[in-house]
Amino acid sequence: MKVYKTSEIRNVALIGGAKSGKTTMAEAMLLEGKTINRKGTIEDKNTASDYKTIEQEREHSVHSALLHTFYDNKKINLLDVPGFADYVGETIAALNVADTAMLLVNAQAGVEATTETAWRQTVAANSPVVFVMNQIDHHTANFDDAVNSIKDYFGDKVTIVQYPVNAGEDFDTIIDLVLMKQMKYKKGGGEPEVSDIPESEMAKAEELHLKLIENAAEGDEALMEKYFENDTLTIEEMREGLRLGLITRAIFPVMVSSAKHGIGVARLLDFISKSCPAPDDMPARKATNGKEFHCSVEEPVALFIFKTSIEQHLGEVSFFKVYGGEISEGLDLINPRTGNKERITQLFVLNGKNRDKVEKAVAGDIVSTIKLKDVQTGDSLCDPKNAEAGFELFALPNPLYTVAIKAVNSADDEKLGALLNEMHKTDPSLGIEFSRELKQLLIKSQGEFHINTVKWYLTKANGLEVEIFVPKVPYRETITKIADASYRHKKQSGGSGQFGEVHMRIQPYVEDYKKPTDFPVRGTEEHDLPWGGKLIFNNCIVGGAIDARFMPAIMKGIMERMTEGPLTGSYARDIIVYVYDGKMHPVDSNEISFKLAGRNAFSMAFKDAGPKIMEPVYDVEIIVPEDMMGAVMTDLQGRRGMIMGMGSKGKNQIIRAKVPGAEMARYATSLSSITSGRGVFSMAFDQYQQVPSDVQEKLLKEYEASQDEED
Numbered sequence: 001m002k003v004y005k006t007s008e009i010r011n012v013a014l015i016g017g018a019k020s021g022k023t024t025m026a027e028a029m030l031l032e033g034k035t036i037n038r039k040g041t042i043e044d045k046n047t048a049s050d051y052k053t054i055e056q057e058r059e060h061s062v063h064s065a066l067l068h069t070f071y072d073n074k075k076i077n078l079l080d081v082p083g084f085a086d087y088v089g090e091t092i093a094a095l096n097v098a099d100t101a102m103l104l105v106n107a108q109a110g111v112e113a114t115t116e117t118a119w120r121q122t123v124a125a126n127s128p129v130v131f132v133m134n135q136i137d138h139h140t141a142n143f144d145d146a147v148n149s150i151k152d153y154f155g156d157k158v159t160i161v162q163y164p165v166n167a168g169e170d171f172d173t174i175i176d177l178v179l180m181k182q183m184k185y186k187k188g189g190g191e192p193e194v195s196d197i198p199e200s201e202m203a204k205a206e207e208l209h210l211k212l213i214e215n216a217a218e219g220d221e222a223l224m225e226k227y228f229e230n231d232t233l234t235i236e237e238m239r240e241g242l243r244l245g246l247i248t249r250a251i252f253p254v255m256v257s258s259a260k261h262g263i264g265v266a267r268l269l270d271f272i273s274k275s276c277p278a279p280d281d282m283p284a285r286k287a288t289n290g291k292e293f294h295c296s297v298e299e300p301v302a303l304f305i306f307k308t309s310i311e312q313h314l315g316e317v318s319f320f321k322v323y324g325g326e327i328s329e330g331l332d333l334i335n336p337r338t339g340n341k342e343r344i345t346q347l348f349v350l351n352g353k354n355r356d357k358v359e360k361a362v363a364g365d366i367v368s369t370i371k372l373k374d375v376q377t378g379d380s381l382c383d384p385k386n387a388e389a390g391f392e393l394f395a396l397p398n399p400l401y402t403v404a405i406k407a408v409n410s411a412d413d414e415k416l417g418a419l420l421n422e423m424h425k426t427d428p429s430l431g432i433e434f435s436r437e438l439k440q441l442l443i444k445s446q447g448e449f450h451i452n453t454v455k456w457y458l459t460k461a462n463g464l465e466v467e468i469f470v471p472k473v474p475y476r477e478t479i480t481k482i483a484d485a486s487y488r489h490k491k492q493s494g495g496s497g498q499f500g501e502v503h504m505r506i507q508p509y510v511e512d513y514k515k516p517t518d519f520p521v522r523g524t525e526e527h528d529l530p531w532g533g534k535l536i537f538n539n540c541i542v543g544g545a546i547d548a549r550f551m552p553a554i555m556k557g558i559m560e561r562m563t564e565g566p567l568t569g570s571y572a573r574d575i576i577v578y579v580y581d582g583k584m585h586p587v588d589s590n591e592i593s594f595k596l597a598g599r600n601a602f603s604m605a606f607k608d609a610g611p612k613i614m615e616p617v618y619d620v621e622i623i624v625p626e627d628m629m630g631a632v633m634t635d636l637q638g639r640r641g642m643i644m645g646m647g648s649k650g651k652n653q654i655i656r657a658k659v660p661g662a663e664m665a666r667y668a669t670s671l672s673s674i675t676s677g678r679g680v681f682s683m684a685f686d687q688y689q690q691v692p693s694d695v696q697e698k699l700l701k702e703y704e705a706s707q708d709e710e711d
């Protein structure tokens with residue numbers, strides 16, 4: 001394959017509403033550039049992009065695919081991402097390396113919930129956005145309504161660059177407002193027949209053309225001056241204005257297409273080639289050592305791995321964008337994360353599962369390689385002379401939906417762990433964690449749909465039977481009042497016996513707590529507990545009632561009980577202990593005896609000290625359309641949520657609330673069903689709070705029942 005220069009490369013992410021036609025569009029673009037010679041369809045399960053079994057079975061995209069096509073002496077790299085919201089991690093990764101986002105909108109529906117999800121990611125990534133109004137050939141397509149909906153949601157920088165003359169089943173003709181021409185396509189695609197705009201369309205076309213010129217000029221002062229001087233812009237100036245406006249998000253052009261019939265596709269490629277930024281037009285990417293990379297071949301070699309996938313016959317494939325220099329086979333690079341050397345042994349470009357070997361990849365290009373030793377998504381590989389110039393990983397989405405998982409057959413535990421780790425590698429937005437506290441294997445995901453995909457891989461692709469359930473809540477235990485207890489541990493069975501007696505007081509820890517006055521405090525140890533909160537241990541022994549050498553054993557006994565609280569076996573926290581008296585035996589006292597005495601005295605005191613169960617409470621922020629506020633608030637009250645504030649954000653309302661974690665387990669699914677997918681939320685741990693007494697009763701009973709079962 002010819003080596004394309006940086007200026008001849010375009011990196012485009014096809015993002016947008018679920019089922020808006022991204023994969024079909026990628027297919028049409030590949031056909032136009034002749035990188036495939038027959039167009040596959042979703043229904044025939046033979047597209048270049050949706051080539052994985054799960055995608056063919058479900059008839060929608062699950063993984064992003066890297067593809068490429070050619071047009072106008074440009075190599076156009078396409079990242080076709082899945083549109084369902086649970087796979088948002090793929091959109092984030094694609095936008096991190098793409099220089100333009102083509103955001104497809106289904107012209108039948110206008111802005112959908114998933115269109116908003118995709119848009120939000122472009123805001124976060126600061127990506128140039130071109131809207132593509134697709135499915136114009138559908139009999140219910142309505143271009144004007146759909147454009148109005150995107151203007152409504154995304155503002156008046158949304159600018160019409162094309163409009164359809166005959167939307168609906170006979171759709172084949174487009175008016176292009178940059179070229180000021182009419183374009184008529186054949187079903188199946190190819191180059192359009194270009195003609196003058198007919199009289200009947202002239203008034204509308206001129207009005208929209210003027211608006212386009214104004215918006216295109218706005219991004220650049222020099223262009224604005226030219227526009228004032230000449231009252232218009234040339235096609236070249238307009239292209240320049242579009243490119244600059246795209247980069248600064250000062251303009252969001254709207255194009256039209258029928259990906260299904262290839263209508264508008266050739267001109268879309270032409271637009272990408274002539275008006276969308278090349279990699280070196282984009283702002284520099286800063287490495288962690290401060291060095292800036294401008295996608296220039298003159299810079300030292302640096303590449304960034306944005307995606308990892310496991311492919312049949314190939315194993316692990318690393319997808320990367322080159323940010324500096326040129327890469328060819330045999331090159332040795334350094335991974336700044338590990339400090340290790342990695343050799344590029346093979347370079348290739350992909351069209352879905354088909355791969356073509358390439359000799360060289362220049363700065364700006366996106367290609368892939370295999371057989372790297374120890375890399376993961378988010379790693380960089382750098383010139384050994386510039387080995388610290390790695391890039392930061394993009395921000396992964398916050399987990400919204402956590403489940404616990406186990407293999408039905410415990411002999412499969414190891415296999416389950418290995419498969420989940422592999423899945424995390426190819427989808428870093430899936431968090432895998434074994435909670436030692438809960439003794440459960442947890443998967444942190446974006447929603448039920450995401451988890452169903454995990455389940456599909458485990459069960460259908462790997463024949464592993466698994467059970468998925470709501471994870472336990474990491475409760476805490478604490479006390480609310482002062483209590484005293486003493487315990488004597490005594491054992492006499494032949495030989496040497498055991499003896500230890502401990503008197504202690506426990507007190508709730510609060511910041512300005514008062515020390516007791518009925519005995520002196522001689523030594524204080526303050527422990528910050530690994531699970532949060534404090535344990536303060538005071539030695540108040542006078543007159544040598546207990547030897548100082550037994551104090552650590554008493555402390556150990558208390559700590560044992562703190563790790564398995566007396567109420568429900570959860571961690572205990574925020575307790576002050578005073579050991580103020582006790583007894584020793586000249587022969588039988590030893591560490592074991594004092595450990596047991598300390599533990600049991602602590603348990604007894606704990607039960608008399610107004611013990612309480614505490615639960616994690618989360619700060620939750622929910623964004624919903626106004627008319628769904630009522631339903632969302634009612635639901636929150638049912639979850640013991642405390643509303644902390646409300647506000648508006650564009651057309652949406654924001655609700656901030658504190659909600660117990662126990663009530664948030666399936667919130668992703670509930671919110672989605674209450675709001676038809678339009679509501680989004682984020683949550684972050686806030687603090688531990690005491691549970692209401694009815695909840696405490698219930699938890700105590702549940703724990704007792706579970707203990708009985710174990711007995």
Ligand SMILES: Nc1nc2c(ncn2[C@@H]2O[C@H](COP(=O)(O)OP(=O)(O)OP(=O)(O)O)[C@@H](O)[C@H]2O)c(=O)[nH]1
Nearest residue numbers: 018019020021022023024060061083135258259260
């Ligand atoms: N009528 C019509 N149907 C289309 C068009 N483009 C795609 N479709 C159909 O819409 C459905 C979804 O198309 P896809 O290409 O899978 O859409 P997608 O955006 O890739 O979907 P996800 O990856 O699942 O988000 C399929 O049945 C396509 O045949 C179009 O331009 N016109």
Ligand SMILES: [Mg+2]
Nearest residue numbers: 022023060061
């Ligand atoms: Mg798709």
